[in-house]
Amino acid sequence: MLRFEATQLVLRHAGNRPIVSNLGPTTDELWHAGHRDRNFYTYGNMGLCSSIALGMAVSTDEQVISLDGDGSLLMNLGTIGTIGREQPKNLIVIVWDNEQWGQTGHQPSHTAMGTDLEQVAKSCGIGNTETVSDLESLESALLTALEKPGPWFIVAKIQEVEYMPVAPIEPEMTLYRFRNSFKE
Amino acid sequence: MNWAEIIVQALKDWDTSLIAYVPDISIHQVTGLIEADPFFHLVSCTREEEAIGVAVGSYATGRNSAVFMQSSGFGNSINALASLCIPARTPIPMFINLRGGPGEFNIAQVAMGRATRPILDQLGLIHFTLDDDYKMDKIVDGALKLCHANRQPVAVCLTQLLHGGKLA
Numbered sequence: 001m002l003r004f005e006a007t008q009l010v011l012r013h014a015g016n017r018p019i020v021s022n023l024g025p026t027t028d029e030l031w032h033a034g035h036r037d038r039n040f041y042t043y044g045n046m047g048l049c050s051s052i053a054l055g056m057a058v059s060t061d062e063q064v065i066s067l068d069g070d071g072s073l074l075m076n077l078g079t080i081g082t083i084g085r086e087q088p089k090n091l092i093v094i095v096w097d098n099e100q101w102g103q104t105g106h107q108p109s110h111t112a113m114g115t116d117l118e119q120v121a122k123s124c125g126i127g128n129t130e131t132v133s134d135l136e137s138l139e140s141a142l143l144t145a146l147e148k149p150g151p152w153f154i155v156a157k158i159q160e161v162e163y164m165p166v167a168p169i170e171p172e173m174t175l176y177r178f179r180n181s182f183k184e
Numbered sequence: 185m186n187w188a189e190i191i192v193q194a195l196k197d198w199d200t201s202l203i204a205y206v207p208d209i210s211i212h213q214v215t216g217l218i219e220a221d222p223f224f225h226l227v228s229c230t231r232e233e234e235a236i237g238v239a240v241g242s243y244a245t246g247r248n249s250a251v252f253m254q255s256s257g258f259g260n261s262i263n264a265l266a267s268l269c270i271p272a273r274t275p276i277p278m279f280i281n282l283r284g285g286p287g288e289f290n291i292a293q294v295a296m297g298r299a300t301r302p303i304l305d306q307l308g309l310i311h312f313t314l315d316d317d318y319k320m321d322k323i324v325d326g327a328l329k330l331c332h333a334n335r336q337p338v339a340v341c342l343t344q345l346l347h348g349g350k351l352a
Contacts, residue, residue, distance in 0.1 A: 020241070040244060044267025048237035051229075052268075055241025055249070058225055059202055078230025079237070086227060171271040175244060182246040 001134050003096050003158045007033045007067065009135055010094065013142055014038075014065060018056055018178070022049040022069045024103050026096055030067065031167030037177040041169045047076030050093050054079065057088035060182065063146065064090060070097040070111045077120065080153070084124035089149040092142075093121075098160040106160065121153035133157040187317045187346055188213040191279065194324040195250060196223060198332070200277070202242035203227070204235035205252035210281045210347045215252055232257035236264035239276045248332075250277040255284065255300040255341075256293060265307060265337060273335040277328055282313065282341040287349055304339055311339035314346050 003025065010019070011034045020040045021027040026049075027041040040056075042049055050073065053066035073080070073095055083091065099112035111117060118131045128150055130141040138156050145152040185193060191214050195203070203218050204227045205211075218224045229235040232253045239249035253261065258280055269276055283290070284297020304311045312327050314320055324340060331338035343349075 018245070042268065044271065045233075045237065045264050046267075048233065048240075048264060048268065051234045051237030052241035052244070055202065055204070055227075055238035055243075056245050057241075058227060058238075059242040059247040059249075060245040076231070076234055076237075079234050082227065082229055082234065082238075171268075172273050175272040175274065178244050179246055 001138065001156065001158050002161060003098070004029045004033065004164070005135060006096070006138055006156055006158060009139055010065065010067065010142065013139070013146065017063045017065055019065045019067060020049055020053040020056070021067045022072050022096070025163050026067050026069055027169060028164050028167045031169065032164050037181040040178050041167065041174050043169050043171065047072050050083065051076065051079045053091060053093065054083055054086065054088065057091035058086060062090060063092060066091070066093045068093060068095045070095055070099065070117065071101045071109045073117065074110055074115070080121055080126070081124045083151050084126050087125070088151050091150050092145045092152040092154070094154045094156055096158050097155050098158050100160060102160045118153065118155045126151050126153045128152045129154070131155040131157070185321070187314070187320060188217055190317065190321050191324055192217050192221070194321070194328055197325060198248060198328040200248040200250050200328070201225060202239065202247050202249035203252065204229055204238040204249065206230070206232050206235060206254070206257050208252070208254045208281050210344070210349055211252050211254070211279060211342065213347060214279065232261040233264040236261050236269065236276065240268055240272070240274050243274050243276065250279065252279045254281045255297040258300050259296045262303060265309065269337050270307065274337070275331040275335045276337045277331050278337055278339045280339055280341050281347070282343050285343050285345070287344045301341065309337055309339060310334070311341055313341040313343060315343050316346055
């Protein structure tokens, strides 16, 4: 499964729900798949994608989707514990797991060596978890997550391919557009 | 009002109802009040940079937020401030228990405590230090107003002289 195709799939089903994207290719590919005001792109703060999504989820009734990454989440595993503690019913965490730190030279990440992020989520009290490795399974898991109260934690195994051009992200404008979309 | 109640009132005056924090014995005098008050949602985090992320997410949906931490934990939050709050311009008030001043008993708290305000200066972030509660209501209220006007984090450093601190 390619991350870009998976991102397009998520966008097709997301409607107007807020999406937070992890730094680097995840943010770039979300922008290329479809720029919208409800995309909260990050381009720094490695590890905080799902923490930001958690802060959104406890502050809005809308469902919030986090597009995180294995390397980033490994930097801030504690946030899985905080999600388990808070139990936000409207939070869906999707981890693009390529089992590597792609941008730094494709070094294998811990998920290539046995770390199972779905089991981490389960042990932190997140009751709804899946690990998927093809688009059909991802679509099925996502549709269930959009229907059934969360928190949800979906590990999506992806292949790493050529990177897309860097998206023209301006953090200040990202926040401005995103925040204003909640005032309408 | 005592110093803790002054902070709680200022947060309410600025409609700041999402508080992310890492527990600390000295600022527990404030976070204990916050936890008991249904106006607030207090999120207990595992690490201070995570608290910054949670606070930013809340602000992004239109709900004002603030963080509480100790100066040692401020050290854990620097990249979140530098790579998220500053470029995105998020007005997150930070209440920091500033260690390393008069009365400090723990050698391990001195260096980070002393470095906190110089690091804030290097990041270009405004900070105020409270050693006592003289004009504290005006300073905290003014810090929150400035935070939102400038759309950048502002730190309010609370010293052991103010809150009594943790004794050896």
